[in-house]
Amino acid sequence: MTRLRVYDDTRALFHLPDGVIYLDGNSLGALPLGVAERVNRVITEEWGNELIRAWNSAGWYVQPRHLGDRIARLIGADAGSVMVGDTLSLKVYQALAAALDMSVSRKVILSDTGNFPTDLYMAEGLIATLGRGHQLRLVAPEEIEHALSEEIAVLYITEVDYRTGRRHDMAKLTAKAHALGIVTVWDLAHSAGALPVDLAGSGADFAAGCTYKYLNAGPGAPAFLYVAPRHADGARAALSGWMGHAKPFAFELAYASAGGVERMRVGTPPVLAMAALEASLDIWDKVDIKEVRARSLALGDLLIGEVERRCPQLKLVTPRDHERRGSQVSFAFAGGYAAMQALIARGVVGDFRAPDIMRFGLTPLYIGEGEIVRAAEIVEEVISGEVWRRPEYQVVHAVT
């Protein structure tokens, strides 16, 4: 397989609209050029002509595992330990449910205020369903390590903070958690495809992530779930659907879970979305994630330097330290919502996260130094030129 150089070879494999500098690939990745044709082929040839037979003939049935194996390479997981399907909310739910089952005498789920809210909401729902007095304890991200104790059942956190881009030390926290008998569940939403993850090496127990951000698989693309091989044959699939049954097509009345991570499948997998993910992974298969990381850090340093030099009003909230940073750069600014509207109107697409965070995603497969410098110039125009104060940018929209 020919290696692709990050950006130099990969930029041409994405569609980006004219006049746009897209710094929101950490929310929705850009479109890989191969997606439209792949999805069209699945629709017209596989669905259209093979019809029901395509579950076998086109491999739809086994695709969640095959795609999981391709993602595994990017997150330091063994083949056979990652399953694709559903949404990230549901996959963290499955992971948390299995983790709590492994630690029945403890009642505290430890998370932090930098975790993405849906993870916290799903945990609340699970706690209510369990009805056994579990507690979701939230501390500030920098207090997580200190808050680990023998009272904690599960450490349940997102590696990279969606607002600040601050990165937890997965190896260190996992080791400390294990020393205290704590099971770990990692959300990799802002890690997979953003930086090298070493699930096997760090000893993480469970992890989940999405594929529509850095993995570029499209809006609403499926999630993935990692279960450490040592747990996979014992973990309970709380969402125990027929595709995770040991013999799904025997149509037995009683549930019996499949071996390994296969049990974490639930219902019928999303074939069209998996086709888009396949096409996207065709690029990722040929890329070195370490090269992506090096480029991302360089782009981040460049953006920080350019913006700080031009706009002292913007306060950096992303750690400068490479080890502690994900693949985005965020600034706090009281007029952040309006400023982001003004930037978007000028083609610089980042996003805003309440209460005051302007967030810029760095996706080296299709963003280079030139775009970063040009984006910083426009940030200067909007901020220092006070463009953001214009009334048309003050209107708050319903959803972002």
Next chain:
Amino acid sequence: MTRLRVYDDTRALFHLPDGVIYLDGNSLGALPLGVAERVNRVITEEWGNELIRAWNSAGWYVQPRHLGDRIARLIGADAGSVMVGDTLSLKVYQALAAALDMSVSRKVILSDTGNFPTDLYMAEGLIATLGRGHQLRLVAPEEIEHALSEEIAVLYITEVDYRTGRRHDMAKLTAKAHALGIVTVWDLAHSAGALPVDLAGSGADFAAGCTYKYLNAGPGAPAFLYVAPRHADGARAALSGWMGHAKPFAFELAYASAGGVERMRVGTPPVLAMAALEASLDIWDKVDIKEVRARSLALGDLLIGEVERRCPQLKLVTPRDHERRGSQVSFAFAGGYAAMQALIARGVVGDFRAPDIMRFGLTPLYIGEGEIVRAAEIVEEVISGEVWRRPEYQVVHAVT
């Protein structure tokens, strides 16, 4: 909106491969011609050019509700009571969890042995998670009415049996259930798009269905969930994801459910799959489901008559009574697996369900009398001609 005549106008709106008589639309519906273009537009124009902005500009965010409203018309539900997303396994899980919460003092979930297994498996998983001594009681489908009692918390059944095509009387069972204080959860997998359903009129509490069978939205297309409006503001969303939050983009740390059925959303909706569903519903919007039903019953009567006349070896397991029948015809035959392989090799695509059921789905939008008679001729050739005994048809494949 111009009304489309069933088959006469709708047949030309589907792609069906040459040489195939497709009688498996109750497993995976055929491809509507509009799908490929619609999905391609969403990929290239919306995702490709609008990128993250498409969540607003292209209406992705509100689509689960809009699509739900279009499905509502087909199942006798009020606008605003149906939400699209996830998979049927997950939607029946949400419905069952909410239903059990409405009936805390009772511990029995009543279902039948004709329910699709994933519903039973999901219930088993929920019972284990709840850990409160609930019991899943299974009776034969014909015993369901008699088994209703004040001990039952939730009646949890599929209206049309996936093997036999036997249809439950939703209005009667719901009325009797309610008289006994039982909450009802209906699985409409083989009902939506197959026959008129009257959720509001029958007083059903919860219902869920899929869109990849009779609704023709493609492999792995999303499911839908109905919550009776009288319950919608009180029902607990056990799978409480951020899209079901009252203010998803406020990113609050604590969960607060959205009003109405919106709370049953979980994670990011599957945009590409929703585009296919949209294109498929463009046909359904213009069709009278009562006309579909009349055609389906006529096709079923024709198939039963033709097959029984030609092949007395095949034993009809579908009720002859129109009121008690869904939109498929099934025969028991000891050599059913091999016979279905032989039929498929001759272009008659039905499917096999263990232990001995040969199943033929009737989808009047794209199947007419001519195909039914021709299929019966080929069934005769395979069965009476003993073609099914040939060794090549005895090989059992891994999945169907």
